[in-house]
Amino acid sequence: MYGVLNYLDVSTRHITEATLNSNSIYKLADYAEGAFFWVDEDLPPSLPKDLYEVFKFAKEKKCTIVRFDADGFDHPELPSYDW
16 A cells, blocks of 8 residues: 655745754755655644745645755745845
8 A cells, every 4th residue: 555645846945044954853854955844734833934834835735745945946925035
């Protein structure tokens, strides 16, 4: 038996550099251009605001993983950060 997971492709500009470089319990893996994050069923209010907004957007799209990538998609619905 196997499961299928949907992921959201997002530009790293939708989170801060500090959030991307953090040791978040939601981070699955880092790579040179970004990182993969797990979207938990519940969104704790203790999440950084930038990550919370992306996770909320991902949940609306039925995604359980977010891939932040330097060349990822820009989503006008999300805040952007210059870094």
